Structures are given as C-alpha cells and as structure tokens.
Amino acid sequence: MNDVYAVVDLETTGSSPKNGDRIIQIGIVRIEKGEIVSTYSSFVNPEKPIPYFIQTLTHIGNDDVKHAPLFSDIAHEVAKQLEGAIFVAHNVNFDFPFIQGELKRIQQPALKNKKIDTVEFARLMFPTALSYKLSEITVELGIPLEDAHRADADAYATAELFLSCAKKLTTLSLPTIEKLHKRCFKLKSHLAPLFFEALKKQQQQLTTRVESTQPIERELPAYPDSSSSKMELLSTIYPGAQERPAQFRYMDAVHSALVSKKEVALEAETGIGKTIGYILPSISYANESRKKVVISTYTNTLLDQLYEGECATLLSHFPQSFRVSKLKSYTHYLDLNLFELRLASRDESYDETFALMQLLVWLEETTTGDLSELNTTGGGQLTLDKVRKHQRTPQFANDFYEREYRRAKDADIILTNHAMLAGQPEILRSLDHDIGAVVIDEAHHFLTAVQKLNEKVISFTEWKYLLSQFGFVDKTQIGWKLEQIESYASKLVKIKIKTETVNDVFELLTKQLTDWTNQQRTSRGNSKLQLQLTDHKDLFVDLVQEVNRLVSLYDAFLYENDISSKVVKEDVLYWVRELRIAAYDWEEFVDQLSNEASWVEADKRSLPSSFVFHQRKLDQQLTTEKLLAPLREGKALIWTSGTLTVPKQPWFILDQLYLPKELTIQRFQAEPDFYKGAEVFVVKDVPDVTQVDQNTFIESIADVIIQTAQVANGRMFVLFTSQDMLRKTVELIEETDLLSEYLLIAQGMNAGSKMRMLRTFQRFPKAILFGTTTFWEGIDVPGDALSTILLVRLPFTSPDDPYFKQKADQLTKQGRNAFTQYALPEAIIRFRQGFGRLIRSPEEKGAFIILDRRIETKSYGKDFLDAIPQVPKKQVSIETMVDTLETWYNS
Template sequence: MLNRDIYAVVDLETTRTTSETGRIIQIAVAFVQNKKIINQFSTLVNPCEQIPRNITQLTGITQNMVKGAPFFEDVAMTLHAMLQGTIFVAHNVNFDLPFLNAEFERVGLTALKSTALDTVPLSQILWPTAPGYRLVDMTNYLSLEHNHPHQADSDALATGELLIAILKRAEGLPMITLQALADLPLVLPRDTKTVFEKALAKNQAEPQPLPSHLQVIDSLALRRFSEPAPLVTGKATSYPAKKAAKEQLYGKTLAYREQQAKLMNAIYTHYTEAELSETPGETAFVAEAPTGMGKTLAYLLPYAYLADEQRKQVVVAVPTITLQQQVTETINTTLKDILPFEVRGASLKGRTHYLNLQSFKRALRVDEGSTSLQFIKAQILVWLTETLTGDFDELNLINPQVDFMAKLAQPANNPAGSPYYGHEFSERQHVLAQNAQFLVVNHAYLAEYAAELGDSIDTPYLIIDEAQNLPNAVLEQSRHQLPFQVWLTRVQNATNLVLRDNEPSIGIILNRLVGGQQLKSRFLQSLEALSSELPKLQVAFYRRFLLNGHTPATEGHYEVELPISDLAQFWVDQTHRLQSMRQAVRDLADSLDYLLAQFSNTKNAFSLSERQHLADFRRLLESIAKYEQRLTTFQQDLVDFPDASVFWLTENQNHDNSNLKLSGGLLHTLDFFKDKVYPHFMPPTVIGATLFTSTKSGYLYDRLNIDRETVFARRYPEVFDFAHQAELVMVENAPSPTDGGYVSYLAKQLVQLTTTVQENTLVLFNSLETIQQVYNHMQSNQTWQQGNMTLLAQGMTGTRSKIMKRMANESHLVVLGANSFWEGIDLPGDQLRLVVIARLPFDQPNTVLQRAEEAVLMAHGKQPFYQSTLPKAVLRLRQGVGRLIRKPDDFGAVVIYDPRILTKSYGKTLRNMMPDQMPQHVSQDRDVVPELKKFFDQHR
C-alpha cells in the first residue's frame, strides 16, 4: 500500500435493501492509511419515513433516535468531499456504494467514481477456512473489536480493522502465490483484485524470504509436511480400574463420572477377560450410553490401553464428518494430555476428500469460463500455504460444484512421474495412519474400505459409534435415481447450444476457435447418438416392465419393482445400445477437454458473458455423463449384490412413458456386515445414545448382523434429571395426521403455542411437502404476522447448516424441519427450548422399498410392522426427543400432536422408550399453552 493511499471504509444502515424504496438511517466512515485508522466520521440520518420493525430489531436504531438527526441533504456535501480521492471500501461494496451514489444523485451531487474494494471476497480468499464471512463472523474469527454489530459506526470501525488485516495477510503471502492469484482470470467486485496486484508489486520490489514452514514445488507454495516419528507402543502402565486411579489420571483436567467409569471398565474387561469368538458378528460388545454421559471418552480411554498392550490399532467409525473431526481432536488433545503414554489419532477419508496437487496444477492452466471456479482456485492457492491435510472439509467454499471438486481430487495417471510424488495429501494421511493407534473414519468409509483397513493393520479393534446410523449409511450410499426425461432434456439443450449461431451460444465460441467447426461436428455427432438411443432405451423399459400392468398409485405416481432375473436379461438384450451410449459420453468428454484447452490458450478473447456460457455448457455435459455413470452403477450392483438389491421404475399416474425414472440400490443389510466388515476386525464395540427400540426387540442386532446369543449388552441410565428438566405433552384430541384439515389445525396450534411461549422451537415433520403447507398457513396467519417470532423452514428459507447457524445465534425462532433435523443437532440452552413432533416418524407406506422389505422379512418368518416399521419409528422418535436436553442445566418441553401415541396399541412401546423419569402428560389442545407457559415460567 502506498503511503498516500487513503481507504474510506464505509458502512450504511438503511430502512430497506434497495435505494429505490429505502433511505439511509446511519452513515459511518473509518479512514485507513498506512494500515492504521487515522480518522472517523459517523452520524444518524433522519430518513423522513418510518423505520421498519425488523430494521429496528436488527440495528437497535429507533424512530426516536433519528427524529432529531440531520437529513441526508444536510450531510451530503461534507460526506461527498470527504470521500473524494479515497479508495472506497465496504463489506459488500455493491450494496453500500450504489446505495450511497443513488442518494448523492437524489440531492444533486455527482456519483462517486472511486476505486472500490470489497472485503467479503477478500476475506473468503485470504481466510478460506473461516467458519463464515459475515462481518461478525470475521471479527470473531480474527479477534477484532466489534462492539455493536449492525450499527454503522461499529461496523465501519470493524471493517477498517478487517481491511488492515487483509492488507497484511495479502502482503505476507509468498510471491509465487501472489503471482498465481494475479494470473488467474479472477472476476471480483469492482477493483478488489488490485489488492493482490499491489501486494505482488510490493513483494517484487522488496522480495521476502520464503518462510521456513513453506516449500515451493513446481510453482506451488505448500505447507511443509514432516513424517512423524514412529509410535512407541507397549509403554502403558496398568489400566486404572478403580475410582482413585482414574481420578489420579484425570488430575484437574477431567471430572470423574460414575456411569462413564462403569462403561470404561466394562469395555476393558470384555476385551481382556471374555472368550472372544472369531466368527463374524459373535461376542460383540453393545452399549447404549445416553447423551451427557461422555461416551466418546468412555470408549477411547480403555481402548487406548488395549491398543498399547496388544500392539493393535483401533478403528473408530462415526456417522458424520463433523463427529469425525471431534473424535480425532479428543484423541489428540484430551486423551493425549491425561495418558502416561503416547497416543495419536488420524482421520481417514475417501480419496475424493483430498486435493490432488497435480490435478490442481492442471486446473490452474484451464479456463473453464466460470467465475466461481476461478474463485475456488484462488481460495485453494492461499489454503495450500496453511493446510497440512489437504482435506476439502477444512474449506468454507460457497456452492462448490461436486464435479469440479471431484476433478481436483482425481489422482494423476502417472503419479510416480509427478513432481508432487511423495507430497500428495492422500499419501500424507496414510503416513499419519501408519503411526497412530486410532484411525477415525466415517460409516460410509468403513463400509467401503473395511477389507483394506483390516488387511493392512492386522485385525484391529473396531468401535462403531452411533451405530444405529450405520445400516442407513450403507443403504443410502448404494441408492441412485435416473430420470430419463431429465437426461434427454439436457442432451437436447446441449445440442441447441452447439447449433445456435446467435448470441449467446457455444456455437459462437466454437466459430472463433482453431478447429472449431470440426469440434462442433464431433459434439453434434455424440449428442445425436444419445438423442437417438435414450428414447429407445426408455421405450424398451416401458414395454418390458410396465405395459401389461400397474400397481396402485402412491402420491400421484406408480412404482413397479423390477424382478432381478428379468432386469439382468434386459441389460444383456440392451448391450449394443448401452455400449453406443457409453461411447458417445466418452467422446463428449474428449471433445470438452479439447474445447477447454483451446479456450484457455485464446486469452482475453472472450467476454465475461461468453465465459459464463462456456461454464454452463461444461456443467451440462458433466451432468449428462453422470447419468450414464448411474446406468453403469445399476448394472454393477446387480452383479455384486443380486440378493440384496432392489430396482424399480416410477411413472406418472397418467401412464406417460416419457417421465420414467429408474431407481435402485441395496434393499437391506442382511449379512452385509457379517460378510463385508466384521471378518477384518476383532469383535466390534457397538455404541450409541439411541440403539434399542424396546426391551425385547432384536431390531438392532438384525440390522447390524450381531449374534444375539453371544452379545454382551449394556444399557446405561440417563444422566440428566429429566424429572425436573423436561416434560412431554401428548395432545389427545388432535385430529389424525391423515385427516384433510390436519395441516390447518397444526399451523394454528403452532402459531398460538410459539407466539405465547416465545422460545426457540424445532418442529419435526416427515415430509418437506407438509412443511411447505404448514409454512404457508402460518405466514398468512394474522396473529403470527403481528408477533415477533421468525419462521424458518427447511428447503424454503435455507439449508440445514444455515438454519442451524441462525438457531445458535438468534432468539424467537420457529424452525420447521424434516429428515436430518431429527438427529445430529446439538443446540443447548436457549438455542432450543421446545421440540414439537408434528407426526410420528413412520416410513411412508406402500412404496416399492417398503413392500420389498416386507417381502424379505415375511420370507424369513418375521412380522414387518413389529420387526421393521415400528422399531424404525421408535428410534427416530427417541432421536427427535433427544434434541432437547443437551446439558445438566438445560430444560425444555416436547409436544406431540399425533394422537396415535395414545390411541394405538403400539403407542405404549413408543411411550416406554422415552427418557426415564421424564414426566408424561396427556392434554387437550386448549390446555397445552397454559401448561407450557407454567413450565417455562417455573424454570426461568
């Protein structure tokens, strides 16, 4: 930064988000020079209109506060003069600068034509692993002072401090990284890219030595990786079985917990004293350990001693990437700090999680035409200077494209010939794994790589955490859908883009490339082959499987299961057609590679609009290829799992064969774990907070292929005081969820309940369709509109992660969620006080999957409802209720509006599996609100 450069960091608070309808209510400027804040300006502004309630809630600025403030006309001249000759900076500059210029022009002043920078994309590139990029996120992440978020004076000062951090960070990057950033066809708001260009110029004028923690390999600056020293094992002292021994081990780091200690001892005793079977699935250790017990440490500590004594590794399988990170961190911090011997944990993920350096270097040379992809490359260039793992999960990318990220993870054809050989991140992880007692994986990784894990580390121990999720992980990983009409439409769209010679089109781009006409012919030939064969394949499916009969329609469509033997013969009969389609997809990929190479070589010849059209065309071709890969997957599943797979066709209720969908995958896990997983490990430890579905049910054992005759099972009592911390209210006079008026009824109940109680609420549903209906009813309710609660709905107002972030940071929220909201959510304290179960979580009836699973169970002499349908619902309900109490000082209530929990014979099973000592009340709907208001008043 040159000494004379003055940065004017501006923040506005406005009545609305557009200058056409909104007015400024506060302006603040922080002036930065030489990486210091040298001056400030701030004033409230009288907007001459009413400030909306939501703006007052957000900013704290009231009508009374601006009543005596100057009008914009009074401060415009002074402000305009202040900003002349400065570099305009804002956190989202394309809001603040146009809005301010519109106000200047409204009062007769000229618009500012300043150089302008945006701190949002700069933050995203320079701190690619930050948890969020709102101003409050960045100030928290960088420990910058930010006293009053959403007030312009505080926001401007905080953005000024952020700008200083940005300039220092940019200038501290290696020259080779800055050069790569400058070379990228990077499209950033206004003049934002000049930050990197200035940093590069300064570095070139005053070259800085490469920091010792970095190295440059083939023009990429990377964080150095040092191979860890070999792990020294066999140093463990005797296992601390007694309370006094554990307390001595914990010191001041951990508190002794009685139930946790009992679980620790039970695990250690089982694997040292029990006679363990070598038959897969026998002599497993199963423990249901409730939330708050500390089950992670409860299994890690005894296994650390077992691993050290027996010179074996321990594989820990958990359901989610987040939990994988947490368990690995617990091993390498908490466990490491208390044990008298060395312990290490390494996290292992599939290849697609890790950046491949050679593939990334190749991607840097390719201009895909996409501004978003170039932005991701910029983030990765900076990330390489700090990451030791190369794990994509470290990055906070905005809408990353799956296909592009898969390409960046793709290993080179000749890895030994790559300059990055020996430095690739996937290789680093396996080096770490070889020198660790604990290998932490997710459920999907365990299912896919069990043989590799077991064979490479000599029959390791196995812990399956939250084991109730493992069968579903296996099934979901195997299931795919192929909508023929969507596939064909994309082929036709691609054809039209190539044929069209007027703007905008790929045809125009091809006309300007060397060899473009020949390339156009190659594209058209491949696309025409697909356009010809796809409808024929669709018709063949229809004639072979659907023409002569239909099953009852489910929600407007028909599902027809395909007999395995008939489908196998169908694939044989269609061999020639499938080969032709496969070759056409391969030819499309080759043509696309050539197109991208020619486009990249023709620098600065195409507009931003043309670049974006190329990016759209590339994504279109990649989606076409993905559907062809699904066909191959279906054929492979038929070969690998003929007895455990199910395939079905779906068509519209009007028998329109142009809307066929082919679906398929594994139906059940019958013998899957016994054949594919357990043979490679010691008898497993199976653990979770909600494993059992009744006192007698063998559902868990059946799904996990565990021999119930030899299993060692323990169910530990709740550690929370549910008698005083929670209550369950079941509404006995609610209509059945199948009644036509149920949605309207539920919406009215929710409005009345939440606007009165005023607590963060999670409402759990079984379908997104019902969520949408309830959301619309609530939003149109007059009582709701007059209240101060905010309604969020999965699939409508944001993703699960965005909604979760808001629940963690905001109050007066009502969230409507399905599927993933039933489990894996940790929102203690005021983040969640009320859970509402809209409908008991039974699977949708009469689907192909449901019918096929029932047929399998009946063939084995079992009752489908009691052996599958009900146990699934019990687990789901227990998981939903488990979202509520997360800490010893927590409190909250659960309301169930499905009367079947009281009226049906299976309701007793559901009620009996609720947390021990949790008060259960049966109420009329009119009594729910006063009862809950009393509960919360007492606990407040």
C-alpha cells in the same frame, strides 16, 4: 495501503429506492495508509414512517429521525466523505446502488467510485469461516460489534473486517499471491491494487511442512482394572468427573472383548459416557498388543468430533501416548495434480475462478486437505468436484490422502466412518495384519451406510451438466476444444452426430417424465412427490443405448489419436471418464428396475430440474455378510450404540444387521438421577396434522417455535421429518421477523456441512437449529448451548416413500406386519436418538417438546414414551408450557 477507502453502511426503510424506500441512517469510516482516520454518521429523515420490523431490527424509531436532516441536506457531506476513495461495504451491491438512487432522486451527480465487497473479500481470505454474515464473521474473528444493525457500528466493524482481510493477504506466501494476482481481475471487487501491493512486499518463499517422525512416548497408564483406578484416570482427564458405575462396567466389557477377540453387542444409554468408555480400553489394548484398533462411526461429523474431541483431550493430557489418524474416503481430499491442471486452464467462470482462489488461500493453512473444511457456494462446489481425488496415487509423497494413509499405517487408533469401512474395504485390508480390533459405533446405522453405498442416485441437473460438456458450440465444451484442432475436425463427425442424438433422446425422456409427473396429484400446499419407476423400464432403454454408443465413439477416438495439448487432453479424459461412469450407472439402473426399489423424486414447481432418480437394494444380507467376514477373522468386533434395542423387539437392529443369533446384547443404563433435569411436554392444542392442511399446521408450529424460543433464549433444536416442511416453517418465521435477533440455522437452507452448522450453533448465543432426522443422532452439545428440543412429528418414514412401500410389500408377502415389525421400531429408534441429544450430564436442564398428537391418541404412543428414560411427562397447552418454561429456565 496506497489507496483511500470509504467503508459505508446504511440502514433503510426497505430494500429498494425505486419503490420509495429511504435511508434512515448512514455510517462512513475512512481508511488511509492502512489506518482508520475518521468516522462519520448521521440519522436521516426518510419523510415516511419506518416499518415496524425495521424498527425492531435496527432499534431506530420514528422519533430518532423526526428532526434529523433530509438526505438532500447531507448529500454534500456524504460526497465529500466518499471523494477520492474506493467504496467498501458488506454486500456492496446493496449500499452503493441505494446511495446512487438517492442521489438520482435529488438530481445530484452519480458516484463514480470503484467498489469492494467485504463479503467477497472475507470469503476469499477466510475460506473456512462458519458464516459471512457481518454479525457472525466478526464474532469468529474477534472484531467487536456491540450494536449490530446500526449503521455507525456496522460500518466500523466492516472497516475492521476489511483491514483483517488485507492483513491476512500479506501473510500469504509469494507463490500464492502471484497466482491470486493473476486471477484477481475476474473478481467483482476492485482488489487488484491490494494484491499488487502484497505482491511487491512479500518476499518469503513457499514453505513446506515437514511431518514429525519422532518416536512415540507411551505415557497413558495400563488399562485401569479397579473402579478407583478408573476414577483416578477419568478425573485426570476431566476434572470434576463423577463416578458412573455403569460406565466402568461398559469399559470392562469393551476391554474384555478386545483382549479375548470376541464379537459383542453393547448398548450404552446416553449418560454412560460411551465414547470415552470405548476409546480408553482401545488405546490401552493397542499399546499393549501393538495392534491397531479401527473405530468406525456413522458420519463425518461424528468422526471429526471423535478426533477433535475425546482424542484431542486425551493427547493434551498424555502427549505422544498414542498415535491417531482420521481416514475418510479419498473423495474427501484434494487431488493436487487435478488442482494444478485447473490452475493451468484459462476458460473459467466467476464461480470457478473464485473457488480456485479460495483453494490457494486454504492450501496455506490446511493440514488435512479435506475439502469439507471449505465454505464454498453451490457453483464453487462444482469446482471442488473437479479437483477431488478419484483414485489412490501412492507415488506422490505430498498427496493429502496418501499422507493420511501413511499416518494410518503408523497409528494405534484409526478413526473412520461406516461409508469408508463398507465402501473401500480394500484400504483396511491393506492394513489387515496390523489390525487387532474393530469398534463399530452408532452400530444401528451400519446397514444404512451399506444401503447408501449400494444406492444409485442420478440427478437430472448433474446429468444435464455432464452432457453439456460434450457440446460443440461453447468454447468451454470439449467438442468445441477438439474441433479447434484442425487435424481432428473430420474425425469428429460421427461423435458430433451421436452427441445430438443423445441430447434428443434425453429431451424426449425429460418431456415424458415431466408430462407424467404433472398428471400426479399432491396434497395441498405440497409440490414434492416420489414416483415408483418399477414398471417404466421402456422410458430409459433408448437413452442407455445411445449414451453407450457415444462412449464407444470417444474411446475409439482417444485410442486412435494422441491429443497434443495437455490441458485439453486432461479435460477430455476427465469428462469421458465421468460419462463412462454415468453410462454404467444408467445401464445398471435400468437392468434392475424390476427387482429393486426404484423411484424418481420431483418438485412440480421446478420441473424438470428437480428430477432425482434413486435405486436401492431390498435385501442387503449377502453384501453385509461379505463385508463383515474379514472383520471377524482373528479380531475383536464390537457393535455399540446408544440404541441397539427397541421395546418389545430387542433384536430388531441386530436382525437388520444379520448378526449371529448367539450374540447377546449387553445393556448399560445411566444412573437414575442422570435425567433429573429433563422434562417431556406433550402439547395438546396443536392441530392434528392429519386433520388440517399443511399450511395451517405450519402456521401453528411456527407460533409454538417463536414462543418457545423467546422464553428459552434460543439454544434450541427443532426436529422435522420433512425437508419441505422445515423450509416452509423457517421461511414463515423469517417473514414474521419476530425472531430477528436469533440466528436461524436450517439444514438444507444454510451452506456448509452438518459439522459446520453444529459449530455455528454452539458458537453463537440465541441460536436455533432446524434439522431433519439426519441431524438427530450422534452429536454432542454439552452445557448450556442446547436446552430445548422441539419434535414437530414422530419420526416415521413416510408411507409414500417408495423404498418403504416395496420393503413393506416384501414383508407382507412373508406374512409379517410391516408397521409393527418395521415402521414402528425404526421410528422409535429415531425418537430415542432425538431425546438423547438433550441431556449430556447430570447438571444439565432441558425440555423435550412433542407437537405430534399421535403420541397421545394412538395406542403405539406409549411405546415411544416407554423407550426413553423415566422422566416427568406432562400433557399441557401451549400457554401452560410457555409459562412453565419461562419460570423453569429463569429459576
């Protein structure tokens, strides 16, 4: 490093020097020639009391700063430390302006240093990091930070982080650094000299990965028939494994179905060891029959857990004993051709520039090309969407998706998800003659996946963004780009007029929907609503007609004219294709308004940007049966889940899947002592949510969460049924600052995938994860990482949910009770899944806390409690529960 760097961190009384906030501690670390050469730190007397929450956060009290120098006393030394250096900080736009404000206050010259933000630098150099908070990225990179929120410790850790980023830069290949250097001038940080230095030093050539084609050694034993041989095998894989007779019976049932090519339904309660229970027989069957086994699960999180968990464990014990592939929908993968085109483009926003630079760094380390590995901002996601695969390209050998497909062709076990199985059946059909069995795990969610695939979702913001690409005003719009080509100007008149017409029609539709939405009432404290569109077809007819006409004009233009510029041509083709797809979606949406569940979601605080249009089929039978037909042809088909039955309605789930009536459900239950470490607490002094307004209820549950977290030391899931209530609860808890030392991870509020949030939760002590029903099932958090699950409300679908309303109407017309035969069993399934996250081994201890009073006041409450294993269930006050947990966890 040729430059000198001064790494700065401040602790302050608040966030704004303009409002009278002051520095209470400053830390500065100087770096010269790539080495830390000096440190400086000092408390600072702010001449005002330090707020209590700042004292709690920093552990700096008024006594610590009482006799400390004023900022004016150390200003000369601070200026000396910063002299001739590039100013570096973690979130530099806080520290730099704060010091500027203090200097201005005491009438000292302003700083003129160039700046580097280590948040930006770390996001670029470590694009797959779980989090970029200083306390979290340092843990991930192994950088010591023992006294967080102290300026001296934070400054030193930030200096180490800066050096780690600089070191990572020098490990990149020459072609990558060259491409990064071209774009680095658009960054907010002064990083160009570092890129130039790396460019000069780096002489290595870009290496290409070569896939192994070595023959596979099959070392895994044949299927173990006896209990003793099963136990011997499991003990080899999991030292200390305990014998579970129900697991052995489950394994035999799976193996029998595979060998006899039968269709079976197997319910394996949590504690059975379901996953390894079907993977081991599947591998044995694949090895013996030379037929592939497809294993499908509900989410990509579960898919990744299978691949990185059980399969990786087996391969570590039995190297090269089987081949496994992980095949997702191709939209998960990077399209290298589209990426190269984006790199060739010059008109980029900051977000696009940064995302492209992240992709360049990531390409040096990824082995999958799966874009979900990246941790990008919202603006960056738009760039990722532009470089996702939209179709197969078998002619490109290095394409990430095609590489995964080739692995699938050679694999014994193909891991996939329900969305892939149901949404791209042609992929597995191309491998059909090699497939001997299909295992559908989390089977109760297969219909949900089918429903989602057939559901149309049209976002106002995405639609508006799409339309904005066809303008003629801004140089990033394709109309403007085409108009610059002189020979096209006269040919674009009709397109230009039609584009204006489409925008006018869309604005009118937006105004009508906004007016209608504003007329609707919402409950106190809630701004979100869902409005049925079944009888409002007339609102959309003009829009559909005009968009189709615009697509036709572009098709005619592209047919008659060959665009000479490759970049412009690809841009036009890309956006016209997107508009054609959107036009088709709108047309189908309007055609089916009267027949299917159709609604718009909105938030009255942010109209019209919050509009999202939905349409879902009410009857999935034909679609489901068509999908399943090829899976039944000469193959074993195994439906399995921890919840395939509901008390009093054992066939509820299988009926939902339209499975043959002759199927019997085989149930496998955990040993009686498996749940000996679990207790259920029904809290009786939380207000009934139906009797108080939402804000009062949120205040009450926030108090329970805070008290429970403090005695449980985090390690806690808080499960909601409403994203709105989740967000308001988390925001209230953050405002109190009573859990400032805890890591709060909130679904829908924190960036990253479900898998990323789960890994963050497991990695950091004192973590609390707030999730909705989509987080309830199919995740494993073994050991001490999770000790408490707090259930805010029983997981019923909202009666105002438009799909539920129309489904309930359909059932009522058939003479059936929509609540007892649809709403209740669905809620019980979710309840069982929520409880199933708590105990994953007999040695674990955990509390399942229920805050919904209906569990004790309604007759159906007993049905929920009967659906989970027979563990101690106590009705207690908040105070008693907290006291009990404190004693229990500390024993």
